[in-house]
Amino acid sequence: MSAPKTLYDKIVDEHRILSFDESGGAGERLLLYIDRTVLNEYTSPQAFSGLRAAGRAPWRPSASLGVVDHVNSTNPDRAAGKLDDGARRQIEYLSENGRDFGIEIFDLFDPRQGIEHVVMPELGLVLPGMVIAAGDSHSTTYGAFGVVGFGIGTSDIEHLLATQTLVYRRLRTMRVTVGGRLAPGVTAKDLIMEVIRRIGADGAGGHAVEFAGEAIDALGVEARMTICNMAVECGARVALMAPDAKVVDYIRGCPRAPSEALLARAVAEWAGLRSDPEARFDKEVALSADDIPPMVSWGTSPDQSLAITGSIPDPDVLPADRRADAARAMTYMGLTPNTPLQDIAIDRAFIGSCTNARLSDIRDAARILKGRKVAPGVRAMISPGSSGVRAAAEAEGLDRIFIEAGFEWRRSGCSLCLAMNDDSLAPGERCASSTNRNFEGRQGIGGRTHLMSPAMVAAAAVTGRLADVRSLAAAEIA
Amino acid sequence: MERFIRLSGRVAAMPAANIDTDVIMPKAFLKGIDRSGLAVGLFHDLRFDESGTVRPDFILNRPDMADIRFLLVGPNFGCGSSREHAVWGMLQYGIRGIIGSSYGAIFADNAANNGLLLLSLPPTQIAAMAARLGDGVGEVTVDLEAQRIEMEGHAEAFDIDPAVRRALMLGLDRIGETLTHADRIRSFEQAYLAGKPWLMNERNDERIS
């Protein structure tokens, strides 16, 4: 019998073309075959320019898909959306590269356009056992399917396009086991925010993190994507979950899914995609989902977060090595120690991003918004994760709930997650946001971001303050 | 890429933890389709206020920082977004090496791919170096060949990934190197896709409604 292996090592072994050092363990340097990539308009241009300059062609163009998502306007009228010259040039260059190199591109007017990490899974392009590397750090999202997904920079995009491989170092492994069940009103977003709070922004630094346990098994595939997506905020280079029947069901309905006959063969093989019972991880973390509360970030690093029932910490009582960063974050956020979170008024509310803008997220928020109104003075908007998600939500009538509540029902794109388009916070504006990063300036220079689940954003929007979603009754929808 | 063998120059300390790539290269500078013009974007919102006025208290704005070559940084430097623009901007600004305890993983790969040296030393050693710098500025020599760093008259050895060190010292064309294995890649790919035919089932557009 061969030695027990983790899921991560099994997938890496399946994709190892050659080893440069034959060391086998963590740190092994190897040439890794990459199944698929997705390209966006802002990290891919220089990779294509590099190919052009060197006279190289993509190795396997059908393994790539290009999507416009980061810089586009989310104006409900696509044709009227504002684009600056740089954004327009990037969008045009993506299409030009697609044409010249035979790569499929979803441009702004394509009904399949959306945020890359929403589009890939909903098309059925993400299949268990794959390695997917892409020029965006949230490529960890694909881990929800039992995929080794990770972000790469532009030089590596060029390398991947030219060779279908990456020179890769095998990661150390970590397992996060989550027992119990999430309480009502508590979501996958709260779970991953609690993990990040506990282990820190570098707590999984450079590791491949497998999420396991009863609480993970109980989640739907979209909720699992939220966890794998945001795992990068605690330094995870890869996030992984063993694929189960829910994953297969999710794939089965997708437009690009394998045919039923091929799927049957695939499913038999996917059964082996789990860590062996005796497999050893370099790090283990265990927690219970039972007592995780709805979470809100208060600072400028994703690990600076708290239960919604809590108060802004007093830097003086924090561990010495965290004091200076906390004080700096508080100044930036315009907050004073010991303020109860629920006393903090907001100016903006945003539901969107590859973390939390899938159909289930939109339903969660709609349950809170139904029959309620956005508080006076708050500007609230939603940008569905993809044009497909937007259409599906409209088919259920969810757009009416948002619009009647006073939300702007926008088009799809990264939007206020990173504000590379015309959606951005003004200096000092405070935003309840379903996104993944609360970095200084992320949503606009001087903008103040509080991360939370989509339902919590809805609760904040209608109360005008950071609010505990559990204190608002949820309506039945759909 | 420019080779790195041995370099002396000015170092500035930026000790905050978790300095992310959004801060290193703000989004306003990500709208290009080439790699140029990024020096101005480096730490832009720390260097300038909202009206574009220089913030005199930011360390890189001090008059003696014109020829900075190194940064001494806090833990998890370069976390966050994959944007390689952060590394390009660093090099275009003149910074050739970063001395810290840990880095965002994608940032570290991007640095290696562009010839920006990242040294990873134990946090205690970083703290001792920062203390030696006094007001946050000083002179450092990094000898990659000898694997030695000398700061303010104090020399010590460092470890570095041998593959990264070799690439930095030789300035390799990585794609060209990988393509020397093209036959191996091709034969691997054929066997792999033949064994997993569901992976080939691409672009069946007729199934898209």
Ligand code: SF4
């Ligand atoms: S939604 Fe945000 S995190 Fe996701 S890909 Fe877009 S910018 Fe990145």
